[in-house]
Amino acid sequence: MAPIREIINPSTEEVIAEVPSLGIAETDVAIGKAVRGLEHWRKLAPAERARLLRAFGAKVYEHNEELAQLEVKNSGHTISNSRWEANNVGDVITYYAGSVERLMGRQIPVPGGVDITFKEPIGVVGVIVPWNFPMPIASWGFAPALAAGCSVILKPAEITPLTAMRIAELAHEAGIPEEVFQVVTGSGRVVGERLVTDPRVRKIVFTGSTEVGIHIQKLAADHLKAVTLELGGKSANVVFADADLDKAAATAPYSVFDNAGQDCCARSRLLVQESAYDGFMSRFEAAVKGVKVEDPRLDSSEMGPLISAGHRETVQSFVDEDLVLFRGSCPTGSGYWYPPTVIEVKDPAHRSIREEIFGPVVAVQTFRDEEEAIAMANDSDYGLSGSIWTSNLGRGLRVARGIETGALSVNSHSSVRYWTPFGGYKKSGIGRELGPDATDAFCETKNVFINTEI
Numbered sequence: 506m507a508p509i510r511e512i513i514n515p516s517t518e519e520v521i522a523e524v525p526s527l528g529i530a531e532t533d534v535a536i537g538k539a540v541r542g543l544e545h546w547r548k549l550a551p552a553e554r555a556r557l558l559r560a561f562g563a564k565v566y567e568h569n570e571e572l573a574q575l576e577v578k579n580s581g582h583t584i585s586n587s588r589w590e591a592n593n594v595g596d597v598i599t600y601y602a603g604s605v606e607r608l609m610g611r612q613i614p615v616p617g618g619v620d621i622t623f624k625e626p627i628g629v630v631g632v633i634v635p636w637n638f639p640m641p642i643a644s645w646g647f648a649p650a651l652a653a654g655c656s657v658i659l660k661p662a663e664i665t666p667l668t669a670m671r672i673a674e675l676a677h678e679a680g681i682p683e684e685v686f687q688v689v690t691g692s693g694r695v696v697g698e699r700l701v702t703d704p705r706v707r708k709i710v711f712t713g714s715t716e717v718g719i720h721i722q723k724l725a726a727d728h729l730k731a732v733t734l735e736l737g738g739k740s741a742n743v744v745f746a747d748a749d750l751d752k753a754a755a756t757a758p759y760s761v762f763d764n765a766g767q768d769c770c771a772r773s774r775l776l777v778q779e780s781a782y783d784g785f786m787s788r789f790e791a792a793v794k795g796v797k798v799e800d801p802r803l804d805s806s807e808m809g810p811l812i813s814a815g816h817r818e819t820v821q822s823f824v825d826e827d828l829v830l831f832r833g834s835c836p837t838g839s840g841y842w843y844p845p846t847v848i849e850v851k852d853p854a855h856r857s858i859r860e861e862i863f864g865p866v867v868a869v870q871t872f873r874d875e876e877e878a879i880a881m882a883n884d885s886d887y888g889l890s891g892s893i894w895t896s897n898l899g900r901g902l903r904v905a906r907g908i909e910t911g912a913l914s915v916n917s918h919s920s921v922r923y924w925t926p927f928g929g930y931k932k933s934g935i936g937r938e939l940g941p942d943a944t945d946a947f948c949e950t951k952n953v954f955i956n957t958e959i
């Protein structure tokens with residue numbers, strides 16, 4: 506029997522479930538099953554694979570409220586965010602179901618014969634996900650992989666496995682064979698590393714910290730295994746003086762405090778043009794103090810607790826070193842609560858500017874002009890996301906082109922739209938998820954030449 510891990514509700518600190526922590530032997534069994542599942546799944550007529558994926562998407566929509574409630578309990582996400590996240594899973598599965606029948610090769614003109622390329626599934630895919638967005642991030646990996654004809658083994662984070670387990674059940678209820686889509690629960694060091702190092706697993710999609718991502722890429726290199734890495738971020742929210750300051754200030758809290766700041770896209774560096782500093786900051790202070798940090802089960806809740814006591818200590822260790830300009834409020838008592846916090850950091854070498862805090866903390870800096878804004882935004886090892894606020898769209902585009910990050914928004918605080926590619930520059934990752942081409946990452950291209958001159 507595998508040892509058991511207790512799963513904790515971060516809002517109440519209560520144990521809500523017990524989940525097996527699998528070992529190497531059980532992971533090997535899952536990989537063997539996935540190899541068998543692949544043989545079946547890859548040969549299915551595309552129309553049938555698409556039909557099963559659509560049925561899976563429909564099941565997820567049908568169970569939206571159940572999945573959302575489960576995520577509130579397991580992750581402390583607010584109920585409104587959790588409903589959006591469950592809906593995003595349904596959308597992503599349905600979107601990639603639509604790509605199955607359009608996955609095609611080409612006929613390339615060559616002398617002496619006919620040349621055809623085929624898109625073939627890469628094989629068994631391991632999808633390893635973090636605890637901060639257990640549902641959507643899993644689906645960004647597994648949905649295009651399944652659409653491409655791959656079998657999938659999904660490894661959720663140790664502390665947030667419940668929605669992944671339920672989503673797999675829904676897949677099976679929809680008719681997707683168990684061997685084609687499995688969830689393995691357990692530690693990254695054991696289960697995760699086995700997926701990365703077993704040669705029967707042909708591709709790894711990893712979302713998590715940069716440190717573990719680098720380790721995974723090294724392990725995968727020994728097997729020349731394909732990896733997509735979605736890693737950390739330290740993104741900038743750049744506010745120019747010509748922006749609509751009311752809108753920029755009203756949305757700025759949600760660009761960093763959403764999911765209690767436990768968001769790889771969090772704009773945790775707020776860069777404000779000097780001439781707009783006073784006007785922007787007074788509006789921003791009012792907006793931060795208005796963020797409703799409360800029981801995530803309430804429809805009105807805009808921010809829940811942090812994921813664990815240990816993580817709260819890490820967040821606090823950053824803030825201990827900084828000048829707090831102002832902060833919002835949060836509940837006291839049970840639960841890993843932390844208030845939205847705004848800090849001022851003058852030294853660009855300070856760790857609150859350079860490292861991912863992954864909590865509801867934003868560091869404010871000022872810039873003089875466009876050139877300095879781009880330089881400051883780029884002064885980071887990371888390059889995942891970011892926002893630019895300006896009424897001059899020419900400037901918005903110039904600055905967006907100048908910043909080295911994968912997903913930028915002009916006059917918007919959101920980053921992720923499943924129709925468009927998402928991923929990072931620099932230490933934020935390798936490869937792209939989502940968008941129309943995501944299935945390509947799960948395909949080999951085979952070229953066949955037929956000699957017509959014999």
Ligand code: NAD
Pocket residue numbers: 633634635636637638642660661662663691692693694696697698701712713714715717718720721734735736737738768769861863889929933934
């Ligand atoms: P983490 O790197 O600790 O763990 C992520 C996953 O990897 C977990 O499932 C874990 O069990 C597994 N893992 C850990 N060690 C492993 C190993 N040696 N081999 C294989 N698997 C291993 O990250 P976390 O703390 O769960 O998540 C937070 C991090 O994720 C933050 O840095 C955040 O920025 C990043 N993140 C990035 C994106 C993105 O799309 N770029 C999205 C969400 C989160």
